Every structure is written in C-alpha cells, then in structure tokens.
Amino acid sequence: xxxxxxxxxxxxxxxxxxxxxxxxxxxxxxxxxxxxxxxxxxxxxxxxxxxxxxxxxxxxxxxxxxx
Amino acid sequence: xxxxxxxxxxxxxxxxxxxxxxxxxxxxxxxxxxxxxxxxxxxxxxxxxxxxxxxxxxxxxxxxxxxxxxxxxxxxxxxxxxxxxxxxxxxxxxxxxxxxxxxxxxxxxxxxxxxxxxxxxxxxxxxxxxxxxxxxxxxxxxxxxxxxxxxxxxxxxxxxxxxxxxxxxxxxxxxxxxxxxxxxxxxxxxxxxxxxxxxxxxxxxxxxxxxxxxxxxxxxxxxxxxxxxxxxxxxxxxxxxxxxxxxxxxxxxxxxxxxxxxxxxxxxxx
Numbered sequence: 288x289x290x291x292x293x294x295x296x297x298x299x300x301x302x303x304x305x306x307x308x309x310x311x312x313x314x315x316x317x318x319x320x321x322x323x324x325x326x327x328x329x330x331x332x333x334x335x336x337x338x339x340x341x342x343x344x345x346x347x348x349x350x351x352x353x354x
Numbered sequence: 355x356x357x358x359x360x361x362x363x364x365x366x367x368x369x370x371x372x373x374x375x376x377x378x379x380x381x382x383x384x385x386x387x388x389x390x391x392x393x394x395x396x397x398x399x400x401x402x403x404x405x406x407x408x409x410x411x412x413x414x415x416x417x418x419x420x421x422x423x424x425x426x427x428x429x430x431x432x433x434x435x436x437x438x439x440x441x442x443x444x445x446x447x448x449x450x451x452x453x454x455x456x457x458x459x460x461x462x463x464x465x466x467x468x469x470x471x472x473x474x475x476x477x478x479x480x481x482x483x484x485x486x487x488x489x490x491x492x493x494x495x496x497x498x499x500x501x502x503x504x505x506x507x508x509x510x511x512x513x514x515x516x517x518x519x520x521x522x523x524x525x526x527x528x529x530x531x532x533x534x535x536x537x538x539x540x541x542x543x544x545x546x547x548x549x550x551x552x553x554x555x556x557x558x559x560x561x562x563x564x565x566x567x568x569x570x571x572x573x574x575x576x577x578x579x580x581x582x583x584x585x586x587x588x589x590x591x592x593x594x595x596x597x598x599x600x601x602x603x604x605x606x607x608x609x610x611x612x613x614x615x616x617x618x619x620x621x622x623x624x
Contacts, residue, residue, distance in 0.1 A: 294414040314415055319423045321412070321457040328456035346414060348453060352396065352424050353411025353437050354386030354524070354551075354573035 289341040300339065307334035314347055321348040369601060372569055374546055375494040375515040377433070379406045382563070383593040384548065385586060386437075386573025387424060397427040399576055399586035407433045409464055409571070411440070412450050435462040435496065442469045444483035451488050463488060464518065465497040474524045478505045482512060489513030498550055501535035506543045517543055518571065520551035521562065525574040527554025530561055540566045556585075556592030563596025564604065 289300040293313065303309045306322055306329055314320050322329045323346040329337050339345065371378040385405040390396040400408065408428060415421075428434065436454035441447035444467060451463040465488070467480040481497045482505065488495050494515045499505055501519035509517055519536050522528035529552060530536070540547050546568040553559055559570040570593050579585040 294417060296417075313417050316420065317415065317423060319425050320415065321453060323453060328453060330456075347417075348412055348457075349415045349421075349423065350410045350425055350436070350454075350459060351413045351421075352387040352390060352393075352577075353439050354388045354409055354571070 289339075291339060291341070291343040291345055293345045294347060300341075304338060305335055306337040306339055306345075309339050309345065310334065310347065317349065319349055321350075322346070323348065369597065372546060374496070379433075379569075380404075381406045381590065381593075382569040382597060383559070383586075383590040384408070384435075384550075384569055384571035385576065386571060387428070387577075388573055389577035390582065391577075393422060393424060393427040395577075395582040396424070398583035400428065400432060402583040403586035403590040405432065405586070405590065407435055407462075409435045409437045409573070410459075411437050412454060413440070433462060434460055435464050436460075437464040437466050437498075438484070439466045439468070441467050441484075442477075443467065444480040444487070447480070447484040448487055451484075451493055452491075455493070461493045463493050463495055465495055475500055476520070478502060481505075482508050485509055485514050486512035489515075496548065501532045501539055503535075503538050503542060506539050506545075510543060510545055514545060516546040516548055516568070518548045518550040521549050521558065522552030524551045526552050527575055528552050529554055529558035533561070533565070536562070536567065537565055553589075556588045559589050560592040560596035560599070563593050564599040566600050569593070 290297050303312050310320050325344050371380055372382050381404045383403055383405050384407045386409045387396055436459055438447035438450040447465050447467050455461050465481050465484050467477045468474050469477050476498050478499050485495045485497045496516045496518055497509055497514050498518045506517050519539055522531040548569040549562040549567045550571040553572045554575045562570050572589050576582050576586045
C-alpha cells in the first residue's frame with residue numbers, strides 16, 4: 288500500500304502508480320491541474336511516465352478567482 | 355464596445371495607451387476575478403468593461419468537490435496576471451510566481467505579500483525582496499504596496515514593471531483613503547501607477563484617474579454588486595472619464611466664488 292501526502296493529507300494511492308493516474312483519480316475532468324511533486328512542477332506531457340511512490344509529497348493546484 | 359476607444363473631441367489632446375513592460379493596453383480598468391458568485395457574472399463583467407488585464411490566484415485543488423475552472427470564462431486575449439495572495443513571505447510569493455509560469459500561465463505577476471489577518475496590509479519589505487528576485491528571473495512584476503515613496507523608489511531600482519498602491523483596505527470599499535500618498539507616487543515615480551484595493555464605487559476610480567493614476571483595479575465591489583457586469587461597465591466608463599479629466603488639465607480649486615457669467619451688462623440696476 289502506497290501512501291502519499293496530497294495537498295497536505297495522507298492519501299492511499301490504491302492502484303495508481305503514475306502521476307497521470309493520481310490526477311485522474313482525484314481531479315477527473317479538470318483540464319487545468321498543476322502538479323508539483325516533491326517541490327518540482329511536472330509538466331502535463333510527462334505525467335504518464337512520472338512514477339508516484341510511497342512517501343511522495345504531491346500538490347495539485349489550480350488557477351482560481353482572485354484579486 | 356471598448357469605451358477606451360472613444361476618440362477625444364479635441365484632436366490636440368490625444369491619449370496614449372497604457373504601456374506596461376512594453377505591452378500596450380487601450381483599457382485602463384483592471385478587474386480582479388475573486389468572489390464572483392457565479393462565473394457567468396465574471397465573463398459578462400470582463401465583456402462589459404472591456405478590461406484587458408485580469409488577476410487570478412493559485413490554490414490547492416479541493417479534492418472533495420469538483421469546481422468549474424475559471425480559465426474557461428476568461429477570453430484568451432485578456433492578459434492573465436497571477437497574484438501571489440496567500441503568500442506571507444517573499445519566498446512564498448516567489449514559489450507561487452514560479453508555479454504559475456511553469457504551468458504555462460505566463461510571467462505577469464502581482465506580488466501580494468500579506469502577514470496580517472485583520473487589516474490585510476501588504477508587507478512592503480518582503481514585497482521588495484520578491485520583486486527583485488522575480489524581475490531578475492524575467493517576470494513582469496507588479497507589486498502591491500502600501501503607498502510609500504521610498505518603497506516605490508526601491509521597487510523602480512529592483513525592476514518592477516508598475517507599482518500598485520492601495521487606495522484603502524482590501525475589500526473595504528472605502529475609496530481613496532491614501533490619496534495624498536498616491537499623489538506623491540504619481541508625481542515622483544516613473545512607472546505606471548495602478549491604484550488597487552478599496553475602490554468601491556465608480557467615483558473612487560474616476561477620482562484616482564483625475565489625479566493622474568495610470569489605471570485602476572477593482573474586484574470586490576464588482577463581484578459583490580447586485581449586478582456585477584453593470585458595475586464593471588460603470589467602472590470602465592469612470593476610469594475613462596477620470597482619464598479625460600486628467601488630460602484636460604483640470605483647473606485649480608479656489609476658496610471663494612468666481613462667477614461663471616459676465617459681471618457686466620446686467621439687465622437690472624442694483
């Protein structure tokens with residue numbers, strides 16, 4: 288069982304092993320997700336080949352309204 | 355219709371576009387995109403005002419509920435400026451700016467460093483630090499500050515693209531409480547001065563423009579109005595009216611009356 292910290296919470300990855308799968312698991316349908324894995328921004332085009340492992344810190348971020 | 359394109363009647367007075375970091379804008383009203391009850395109000399407000407620059411923020415995605423993405427409601431030709439709201443230090447602001455750029459949202463950034471939850475006043479010193487580092491990294495940096503001449507001069511030195519002094523407390527709708535201090539920045543600082551925060555009514559925006567501000571940003575007032583897109587349009591018109599007033603070289607105020615009609619040739623003898 289792989290546990291990562293996602294947006295500050297411990298999350299069980301279940302069957303996800305790549306960043307693409309994690310984003311799909313938690314943000315399905317959101318086309319504007321920004322992913323920061325262990326402090327590094329990961330560009331969308333390499334999500335499928337980016338492994339997410341037990342203990343990783345992942346931030347999923349989005350543009351929102353703001354002044 | 356873009357109201358900034360309405361030509362001036364006197365051809366000898368021609369307005370210039372607002373230029374920030376070499377980019378020209380015809381509309382001098384900037385809109386913040388926070389707090390809108392629904393996103394169609396935001397889209398309509400962008401359209402009715404003709405604004406060409408909007409601010410957005412970065413937040414963690416709420417994993418519990420699906421939210422519509424705001425980018426779907428902002429036309430592609432509008433310049434997106436990410437604010438660093440939520441940052442309490444220069445380092446946090448720098449991280450937010452870098453994330454926005456890495457994610458493909460451009461290099462326009464409004465530096466907003468706040469470490470006070472009661473008044474939400476910006477930390478000018480941390481803002482200078484963040485501006486210096488981000489300007490060196492090629493960002494177009496618009497720092498949001500409490501109006502202060504020395505701070506503004508420092509921001510010029512470290513490479514700010516414009517200076518955004520607050521009119522009054524964020525979201526307070528109090529108008530231009532800092533008017534005299536902003537006036538000093540307008541006179542002394544050779545960068546666009548964009549009045550931001552506390553602008554609660556079109557008259558406040560017009561007042562800022564009349565005294566020579568280069569642009570005005572509003573958010574809370576528009577987003578929380580009963581009819582947001584109507585107020586957005588009113589702001590845009592007020593910014594334009596104030597701008598024309600400034601260009602007209604307003605006459606000075608006087609303490610005594612001065613008759614508007616001739617004081618000779620009266621029809622009655624007194």
